[in-house]
Amino acid sequence: MLGKPGWGAIVAGDEDGRAGAAGGAEPGGAAEPGGTAESSGTPGAAAAPEPEDVPEAAGPAGKAAGPESPEYRRARIRRRTRRVLYGALILLGVGALLVAGTGYWAYEHYTGRVQRIPHAFPTDVPAAAVPPPSRSGSQTFLLVGVDSRSDLPTTGKDAKAPEWRPGAQRSDTMMLVHLPADHKHAYVVSLPRDSWVGIPGHGMAKLNAAFSWGGPPLLIDTVQRLTRVSIDHLAVIDWSGFKKLTDAVGGVDITVERTVSRRNGPGGVWTAGPHHMDGDDALDYVRERYGLPNGDLDRTHRQQNFLRAVLSKVLSGGTVTNPLKLKRTLDQVTSVVSVDDRLSDGALRDLVWDMRAVRSSDMVFMNAPVAGFDTIDKQSVVLLDDSGSAELWEAVRNDTMADFVATHSLDRLGTHVS
Known part of the structure; x- marks a missing residue:
């Protein structure tokens, strides 16, 4: 060299x-x-x-x-x-x-x-009843919480009971989750289960009867005719899944604004102040309505409050940065949630990636506008505000929810609920 x-x-x-x-x-x-x-x-x-x-x-x-x-x-x-x-x-x-x-x-x-739900969408719907498609880049999910009054799971990969049988299950939670094209926020609009609406083939009835009578297809058809919003995808979780998910994230911290009766579970009262709830407690919390001042509307806020608390745990740094905790959480989430079979694995991966920066603080929770309450056919029902709702549904269709929220007075989820 x-x-x-x-x-x-x-x-x-x-x-x-x-x-x-x-x-x-x-x-x-x-x-x-x-x-x-x-x-x-x-x-x-x-x-x-x-x-x-x-x-x-x-x-x-x-x-x-x-x-x-x-x-x-x-x-x-x-x-x-x-x-x-x-x-x-x-x-x-x-x-x-x-x-x-x-x-x-x-x-x-x-x-x-993630378990897929076959044939979730309605067929043979008259052209006049089909809403226009979602604005390009945005998506709207119908999130359904099913009360089967059974401890056997009906959703997710561990389901041991039929997901839906006529008259056996009711949809106690119905939320439209709008994901805008910019993927920076999420808007959650609760539809009260007691809303008095027209159900195709059945006349006027409570909204949750649609799922009981016809399962996912009839519920989707009913919501689309009511809102004129195109439902892109469906996600369903039963109460057994809610409990498992709550326990998987180590419980949730929820503040009860005022002391109210606790008629589910062990009974007694929900005392005002912060509560750390396990799966059973959280389930009792979101099911309660009779002891609440505004009945079904307060219950929808409780459901939203619970969802926000769970998402805060799932999306927190302590979960995302801890591989073992993240794995357990993802295992549980994917084991209890079912989605429609139109949502492919690739589309689900794209959705997760697009929404990766969204946190619970970027989510806006609200109720659909309500005109009042009534008793019809010996049933306590919620009367939706057709005028106020029309503007809301138009904002969802046009992907202008940010402007709508900024310029309208809404029944929004605050820091505390009942």
């Missing part, structure tokens, strides 16, 4: 600004006029060798640059620095590939675990 050209000249030029000052660069080579070292028949522009390849090279004033010379030590330090940098870059590259591979596996694994 001693025949390689110009090492002493290059080092001297780089370190001391004296390129070409070495008169005898290496055996068999000579310094060209002007300072360009070149061996016989070999261009002087050849790449500089590594210092370990040249035990001795010419230093300043023709002196040998041995292992103890400053030039040699500086060259060796530069080489070691390059090795460290290259190694770091390689490790970073491998790490990035591992993270990407792990993320892709997680997407594939968890989206593939």
Whole structure:
């Protein structure tokens, strides 16, 4: 390796600004006029060798640059620095590939675990009753909480009972979840279960009867005719799933604004103040309505408050940054929720990615506008405000919910509820 050209000249030029000052660069080579070292028949522009390849090279004033010379030590330090940098870059590259591979596996694994609901959407609907499609880039989900009055799960991959049988299940929670095209917020609008509405083929009845009579297709058809909002996807979870999900995130913290009767579970009262609720407590909390001042409307706010509390836990830094806790949470979420079979794994992955920056603080919860209450056919019912609702549904259709929320007085979920 001693025949390689110009090492002493290059080092001297780089370190001391004296390129070409070495008169005898290496055996068999000579310094060209002007300072360009070149061996016989070999261009002087050849790449500089590594210092370990040249035990001795010419230093300043023709002196040998041995292992103890400053030039040699500086060259060796530069080489070691390059090795460290290259190694770091390689490790970073491998790490990035591992993270990407792990993320892709997680997407594939968890989206593939979500149970699909076949034939969830209505068919043979008259053209006049079909709403216009959602504005490009936005989506609207119908989120349904099913009360089967059974401890057996009816939704998710562990379902042991039929998801729907005529008259066996009721939809106690119905929320339209609008995801705007900018993916920066989410708007949740609760439809009171006691809303007095027209149900195709059945006349006027409470909204939750639609699911009991005809399952997901009839409920979707009813909501679309009521709102003229296109339902892009359906998500269903039963109360067994609600309990499991609450326990999976370690319970939820909910503040009760005023002391009210607790008619579910152990009875007694819900005392005003903060409560840490496990799955059973949370289920009693969201089911309650008879002891609440505004009945069904207060219950929808409780449901929203619970959903917000769960999402805060799921999306918190303590969950997202803890691999074991995140895995347990995702395992539970995907095991209790069912979605329509139109929502492919790829579409679900895209949705999760698009909404990755949204937190519970970016979500707006509200009730559909209500005109009042009544008793019809010996049933306590909620009368929706057709005028106020029309503007709300138009904002959902046109993906202008941000403007609507900023300019309208709404029955919104505040910091505290009953």
